[in-house]
Amino acid sequence: MVETIQRNGLWHVGLAEIDLIKQAGLNHEDFEQDFGFFRYKKRTVIISHVFGEHLVVSIEGKEDADQKQLIDGFSKVVEYQPFCKYTLYSKSKSGIPPLPTYEWDKINPKKRLRELSANKNVSKLIEISSEKLKEN
Numbered sequence: 373m374v375e376t377i378q379r380n381g382l383w384h385v386g387l388a389e390i391d392l393i394k395q396a397g398l399n400h401e402d403f404e405q406d407f408g409f410f411r412y413k414k415r416t417v418i419i420s421h422v423f424g425e426h427l428v429v430s431i432e433g434k435e436d437a438d439q440k441q442l443i444d445g446f447s448k449v450v451e452y453q454p455f456c457k458y459t460l461y462s463k464s465k466s467g468i469p470p471l472p473t474y475e476w477d478k479i480n481p482k483k484r485l486r487e488l489s490a491n492k493n494v495s496k497l498i499e500i501s502s503e504k505l506k507e508n
Contacts, residue, residue, distance in 0.1 A: 374449070374451070375387070375388070375391055375421070375423060375449055375450060376388075376390060377423050382421075383419070383421045383423065384419075385405065385408065385409055385410045385419060386405060386410075387422075387425070388419055388449075389403050389405065389410050389412070390443075392445045392446070392451045395448060395449050395465065396444070396445030396448040396449055397445075398412075398441065398442070398445050412431070412438070412442050413438045413473070415431055415432040415433045415438070415439075416429070416431070416432040417429065417431045417432070417473070418430045418431075419444065424478060425477070425478050425479050426473070426475070426477050426478070426479070426484075427446065427450055427454075427476040428473060428475050428476075429442075429443065429446055429454075429472070429473065429475075430460055430471040430472065430473040431443075431471070431472055431473075431474075432458060432469070432472075433472070433474070434470060435472060435492050437449065443474050446474075446476070449475070450476055452476055452478055453474065453476065453500070454474040454475055454476045454500055455463055455475060455477055455481035455484075455485070455499065455500055456474070456475050456481070456484075456485060456497060456498060456499050456500055457472065457473065457474045457475075457486065457497075457498050457500060458473055458475075458488060458494045458495065458497040458498065459470075459473070459491045459494070459495045459496045460472075460473040460493060460494060461494075461495065462493070463493055464490050470495075474500060475488075483498075485499060
């Protein structure tokens with residue numbers, strides 16, 4: 373399995389949706405597209421991605437079976453597991469609610485974990501491999 377990457381190196385949300393359906397077996401009816409993001413089972417999902425290196429997925433709502441199914445789907449497509457999860461807070465007073473966020477990093481997850489630990493907009497940082505909680 374591999375992400376469907378455009379020539380410009382981007383993994384557009386529409387292509388990510390197709391990959392999650394075809395490669396991870398998620399249900400087409402559970403997705404809705406919007407500009408710059410998609411919805412999975414009525415929840416907003418925002419992704420940031422560098423092929424073969426890094427993936428960040430923020431999904432609206434609390435952790436449950438649907439969220440786990442989506443995160444597992446992303447892991448199947450990119451072929452590696454997330455190394456951490458945390459709550460991401462908006463930098464501005466935009467009214468955007470805190471977002472549960474997962475990160476995959478193939479290059480240097482320990483370095484990224486240190487960066488996240490120092491980020492004031494990140495809380496409840498958990499290293500998934502050891503389930504070690506690092507509160508900010």
